[in-house]
Amino acid sequence: MSIRWTRIAPQLALSPALAVTTVAFLGSILWTVYLSLTRSRQVPDYGIDWAEWSRQYGRLFADDGWRIALWNLVTLGIGSALAIVFGFVLAAMIDREKRGESFFRTVFLYPLAVSLIVTGVAWRWILNPSMGLEAALHRAGFEGASFNWLAQGDTAMYAIILASIWQSSGFYMALMIAGLKSINSEIWSAARLDGVSLWRLYVEIIIPMMRFTFLTCAILLSLGVIKAYDIVLAMTNGGPGQSTWVPAYFVINALSQKQNLGYASAAAVMMLLITAVVFLPLVLLTAWQARRRNAA
Template sequence: MAFRWSRMSPQLALTPAVAITVVAFIGSILWTIYVSFTSSKAFATYGIDFTDWARQYERLFKDKGWTIALKNMLVLGIGSFLAIVFGFILAALIDREKRGEGFFRTVFLYPLAVSLIVTGVAWRWMFNPSFGLQGALHSIGLTFISFDWLSKPETAMYGIILASVWQGAGFYMALMLSGLKSINTEIWSAARLDGVSFWRLYAEIIIPMMKFTFLTCAILLSLGVVKAYDIVVAMTNGGPGQATWVPGYFTINAYWVKSNLAYASAAAALMLGITALIFLPLVLLTAWRERARTS
């Protein structure tokens, strides 16, 4: 009996966590999807008109704001990929220069300790044309430089990308550095003996060996891009106009500003679908590569 109890005790200990996950996570997802087929406004109503059950989704795809949000999400994803690139470059430089490694690793990781809200506010100040970087440069005579990106619809998203890359590069640097540390030192020694150039070493040997690390970074980056909201609110609040709307901002705006719960739920359900389309293939590819590596 004691042996059986010892086997059951871990399952019993995990039962509250599993119950909370099922109710709060899976249950809320199913509830949101269901509500998206209703005509709920500020509060949920659970009647579904089956003659027009997809009207919220039809409205969504006709909404110019949703189209802008999807395009901005794509732009943000492509631009934010620079965080992985810079993270790898920083990791490679730190790994080659052993002196001061702890200091530089702390410096580059510091932005990660700052919340996205604080990051957004700080960069909004820097982009301010009066007392930001532009004002400082103009005060020393460099009046030809323009750094008021957030005030222009065509450049506002690039300002958000710049702030996101600054905030996230240190995190990806830490992941890349751990990947570089896991590479056998004999590979570096053999490359030096064979006279392999610096660029060939990284392009043909190191980067292919770190493909699992790059894949992990891509998964984390894609999730962050799809759920992006706080940095947009802090820097532009979706403006100018709708120039910096992203799916997360659109969803929150649909409920709190338009008081349309069903419409916001439809947007949230599509965000879940986008996440699944991006996340699941990457996870399956990661699992397949890991299985192939261990077999």
């Protein structure tokens, strides 16, 4: 009897957490999907007109703001991927130069300790033409310098990408350093004996061996990009116009400004589908790589 109890006890201990997760996570997803099929506005309307069940989705894909948000999501994802590249370059430099490793690792990790709201506000000050980088260059004699990116719709998104890269590069650097440390030191010695150039060593040997680390970084980056909201709010509040809207900002705007619960729910459901399309293949690929590595 005691043996059976020891087997059942862990499941009983985990059951409250499982119940909360089921209700709070799965329940909220199902509730959001249901509301997206209704005409809910300020308050939920649980009646579904099955003749027009896709009404909210039709409005969504006809909305120019949603198309801008999707395009900005792609732009933000591609641009933010540079954080992984910079993280790897910083990790390679720190790993090869042992002196001052702790100091530089701390310096590059420091932006991670700052929230995205604070990061956005700081970069809004930096790009402010009257008190930021542009003003400093003007005082230094460079009168033609212009860094008023946040005031122009065609450059504001790039300013957000720049701030995102600054904030997250140190995090990916730390992951890359861990990946580099896991590589057998004999590989470096053998490469030096064979006269393999440094760039060939990294491109043909080190980077393929770190594919699991790169996949992990890609998963974390994709999740951060899809749910990006706070840095957009802090830097541009979606402006100028709708030029820096992203899906998460679109959902909050539909809920708070338009006060349209059904419309916001439809946008949230599409965000969930985007997350599944991007996230699940990366997770499956990571699991497949892990099984291959364990089998080897």
